[in-house]
Amino acid sequence: MIIASILLSVRASYLQATFAVALLGGLVALEYYGLIPHVHLTGFISQELYQDWRFILASLFVFTSTIYISVYMATSIVRQLREKERQTVSLTKELRGKTEELQLAYDKLNEADRIKSQYLRKVSHELRAPLAAVQSILKVVLEGLTGEVSGKTREMVERAESRTWELLKLLNDLLILSRSREAKLxxxxxxxxxxxxxxxxxxxxxxxxxxxxxxxxxxxxxxxxxxxxxxxxxxxxxxxxxxxxxxxxxxxxxxxxxxxxxxxxxxxxxxxxxxxxxxxxxxxxxxxxxxxxxxxxxxxxxxxxxxxxxxxxxxxxxxxxxxxxxxxxxxxxxxxxxxxxxxxxxxxxxxxxxxxxxxxxxxxxxxxxxxx
CATH class of the missing domain: 3.30.565.10 (Histidine kinase-like ATPase, C-terminal domain)
Structure with a gap:
């Protein structure tokens, strides 16, 4: 019955149990009315008890109860296991779908990062040349090659040259970082x-x-x-x-x-x-x-x-x-x-x-x- 409860549906399991109870009850009735011979197993119960209708009914009740309780417990456990299996399958499908979505998002993020790096490298490269030219011109002014520079003017030009150098350093670092990330070495x-x-x-x-x-x-x-x-x-x-x-x-x-x-x-x-x-x-x-x-x-x-x-x-x-x-x-x-x-x-x-x-x-x- 337990194996049948695992393999069959709940309805089919109870039908199987009912058929087993009916089959045993039929055999007991045929034996009780002498339609089939009784084979006595020595050492279990006395031979007269198989003719006692009260003992026969009690035995059938115990057997029937045991069969149906076994089927109920087995089908309940199997039902829960099958529900867990359905949940696992559903979760697996959901995780597979999420994994595909995450992979797609990851690929898009990588592509966006690649485009950003390319754009950053291009802009940095385009800005570096004019900034370097500006810094060179400011150095020429500070060295007095264009004429004498007064104190206040020199201070302003020095600050401009310093800021220009900082921008050039930033652009250079951005170019190096971009190259390091896209390096094909x-x-x-x-x-x-x-x-x-x-x-x-x-x-x-x-x-x-x-x-x-x-x-x-x-x-x-x-x-x-x-x-x-x-x-x-x-x-x-x-x-x-x-x-x-x-x-x-x-x-x-x-x-x-x-x-x-x-x-x-x-x-x-x-x-x-x-x-x-x-x-x-x-x-x-x-x-x-x-x-x-x-x-x-x-x-x-x-x-x-x-x-x-x-x-x-x-x-x-x-x-x-x-x-x-x-x-x-x-x-x-x-x-x-x-x-x-x-x-x-x-x-x-x-x-x-x-x-x-x-x-x-x-x-x-x-x-x-x-x-x-």
């Missing part, structure tokens, strides 16, 4: 020598940290294996990380770059003795245009795009980036980039180090590069 991937890339970046930033009296140290073994990546993107990554470290480090501070190979990755750390990042701001520092409140107080000028660009380039290279910071003591950014496939010539994480060290000259420190 498969055809541009090559082996990039990290010590050489860091030296080039430090050379470009030399004037900036000389003016701030900040010492920059690059403690990088010259025998490090190369990473697999786009040279321009990796150098931009270092430019932003080291530039940020210098920018938010007070005068007389120190910035240290370290690198070591770990399994299939190169670990690069850029540490500074700067203002640090409050814990509540760390999850947001890679967001576009975000600057921590203490960063805004320390350096008024900034686009808030530098770390967004870094994160985009790290993601494109299938690496990762993390940050540790303590307010008032400094910040360390750690980047992992995949190593290039090894040639027959083996590299190691030890060996000669390329270091940038500070030297006391007159009233400020000049940074020089040497090998040791």
């Amino acid at each position: 498969e055809g541009r991937m090559e082996k990039v020598n990290i010590p050489e890339a860091v030296q080039r970046v430090i050379g470009l930033l030399r004037a900036r940290f000389e003016n701030k009296n900040v010492v920059v140290e690059a403690k990088i073994p010259s025998t490090l294996p190369p990473v697999l990546g786009d040279r321009e993107s990796i150098e931009q990554l270092f430019t932003n990380l080291i530039g940020n470290a210098v920018k938010y480090t007070p005068r007389g501070g120190r910035v240290t770059i370290r690198a070591v190979s770990e399994n299939e990755y190169l670990r690069i750390q850029v540490s500074d003795t700067g203002i640090g990042i409050p814990p509540e701001d760390i999850p947001k520092i890679f967001n576009e245009f975000y600057r921590a409140p203490n960063a805004v107080q320390f350096a008024k000028v900034g686009t808030g795009l530098g770390l967004s660009i870094v994160k985009s380039f790290v993601d494109v290279h299938k690496g990762d980036i993390s940050v540790q910071s303590e307010v008032g003591k400094g910040t360390t950014f750690t980047v992992h980039l995949p190593l290039a496939a090894q040639d027959s010539e083996q590299h190691s994480s030890g060996g000669e180090e390329t270091e940038v060290i500070g030297m006391e000259i007159e009233e400020h420190k000049v940074v020089d590069i040497k090998r040791r």
Whole structure:
């Protein structure tokens, strides 16, 4: 009966139970009236009881009750299970529909973001040339090549030139961010020598940290294996990380770059003795245009795009980036980039180090590069 209740409908299950009760009742009646022989099973009940109508009715009542109760319980459980199954199927269909809708919305969002990036890149590119021309003209005026500039006029022109430079920096960052997000680097991937890339970046930033009296140290073994990546993107990554470290480090501070190979990755750390990042701001520092409140107080000028660009380039290279910071003591950014496939010539994480060290000259420190 239980199997029948699982396989059949409720109505068919009760009909099956009724047929079983009727069949047993018919057999008992035929046996009671002697139409079929009685086979006695010794050891269960006495032989005379099968002729006692009260015992026969009680036995039939117990059997019938047991059959119908079993059918009721089984069909009730099966009904609930089937209802749950219908709900699951319905929910599955609904989730499948929602998934398709979400995928469609995601595709549309990606397309809108791509169009926005293209538009942003085009507008930034179109604006950069005239702004650069304006800045050049303002510099010519400030240098007195068009005639003497009075004090008040010079102040106004200097402010205009400064604002123009800030706009150019913003446009440049927007172009770099757009390029990092749309980067198709498969055809541009090559082996990039990290010590050489860091030296080039430090050379470009030399004037900036000389003016701030900040010492920059690059403690990088010259025998490090190369990473697999786009040279321009990796150098931009270092430019932003080291530039940020210098920018938010007070005068007389120190910035240290370290690198070591770990399994299939190169670990690069850029540490500074700067203002640090409050814990509540760390999850947001890679967001576009975000600057921590203490960063805004320390350096008024900034686009808030530098770390967004870094994160985009790290993601494109299938690496990762993390940050540790303590307010008032400094910040360390750690980047992992995949190593290039090894040639027959083996590299190691030890060996000669390329270091940038500070030297006391007159009233400020000049940074020089040497090998040791």
